[in-house]
Amino acid sequence: MYKIQTLNKISEIGTDVFDKSKYSISDDCANPEAIMVRSAKMHDMQFGDNLLAIARAGAGVNNIPVERCAQEGICVFNTPGANSNAVKELAICALLLSSRKIVEAASWAASLKGTPDAPKTVEGGKSKFAGPEIAGKTLGIIGLGAIGGKIANAAEALGMKVIGYDPYLSIGAALHLEPSVKIVTDINEIYANSDYITIHMPYTPQTKNTIDTDQIAMMKDGVRLINLARGELINSEAVVKAIADGKVAKYVTDFADDVVLGVENVIVLPHLGASTPESEDNCAVMAAEELIDYIENGNIKNS
Ligand code: MLT
Numbered sequence: 004m005y006k007i008q009t010l011n012k013i014s015e016i017g018t019d020v021f022d023k024s025k026y027s028i029s030d031d032c033a034n035p036e037a038i039m040v041r042s043a044k045m046h047d048m049q050f051g052d053n054l055l056a057i058a059r060a061g062a063g064v065n066n067i068p069v070e071r072c073a074q075e076g077i078c079v080f081n082t083p084g085a086n087s088n089a090v091k092e093l094a095i096c097a098l099l100l101s102s103r104k105i106v107e108a109a110s111w112a113a114s115l116k117g118t119p120d121a122p123k124t125v126e127g128g129k130s131k132f133a134g135p136e137i138a139g140k141t142l143g144i145i146g147l148g149a150i151g152g153k154i155a156n157a158a159e160a161l162g163m164k165v166i167g168y169d170p171y172l173s174i175g176a177a178l179h180l181e182p183s184v185k186i187v188t189d190i191n192e193i194y195a196n197s198d199y200i201t202i203h204m205p206y207t208p209q210t211k212n213t214i215d216t217d218q219i220a221m222m223k224d225g226v227r228l229i230n231l232a233r234g235e236l237i238n239s240e241a242v243v244k245a246i247a248d249g250k251v252a253k254y255v256t257d258f259a260d261d262v263v264l265g266v267e268n269v270i271v272l273p274h275l276g277a278s279t280p281e282s283e284d285n286c287a288v289m290a291a292e293e294l295i296d297y298i299e300n301g302n303i304k305n306s
Contacts, residue, residue: 017287143197234258
């Protein structure tokens with residue numbers, strides 16, 4: 004019997020992929036053959052002698068000590084693309100939240116509960132909450148992988164002009180995106196020409212603070228920034244300062260830190276990008292299939 008340890012709640016559809024006559028799945032088991040994880044940080048974890056593989060139900064693997072795993076012969080899998088639709092949908096929502104004052108208007112309306120003639124006051128408030136349309140504006144996408152590519156298509160369908168940068172883009176993927184997406188080879192073109200910028204790249208020591216004070220200085224006045232990828236990709240202090248200076252109009256981030264929380268014109272979400280039942284099922288099924296194929300057949304996919 005192979006033991007699979009789950010460090011986070013993994014969708015039932017995913018755990019059902021395992022043949023229960025051969026696998027036991029539990030969040031509390033000693034010396035498992037494999038671990039399934041979503042966001043739990045594993046850097047301080049000691050691994051048992053039986054551990055063959057770790058599968059992350061998600062795209063990024065920065066919660067896993069991948070170098071130590073490589074030294075110890077533990078295979079690390081991820082599930083690229085399995086949550087890309089969910090993240091795309093939140094990115095489109097974030098684009099609109101960065102433009103239209105939806106969050107501000109809704110919380111203002113809620114704050115009026117119990118005041119005299121509240122419904123009338125709410126209706127009268129609409130002029131305070133106007134915001135620009137996204138159609139006709141330019142969206143710059145940094146990273147045109149499974150998620151960035153889907154966002155490009157969706158934004159284009161909403162009438163945006165889309166420019167994209169990705170140093171690792173294959174010719175095939177570029178041909179697929181063009182001509183509706185203008186692909187640039189100099190990231191500074193994204194900064195100089197975009198009304199909205201969204202970033203979709205993995206976090207590594209090299210990509211830390213990809214957007215910092217110098218990059219913001221190159222951007223258009225009133226630019227709106229979106230970060231659903233990893234908090235470390237954008238320097239929070241630099242953005243908050245740029246908001247105070249009026250350079251950045253709005254920042255929507257899926258990552259909380261003390262610098263951004265409670266700041267006007269910053270909308271902080273609790274890492275919601277992949278939090279849909281569909282995406283959780285897709286990721287868990289892909290992760291389970293990868294583990295089974297590795298344990299039973301020695302095949303390595305998405306490692
Ligand atoms: C990812 O890396 O794909 C996301 O962090 C997934 C998640 O929210 O678990």
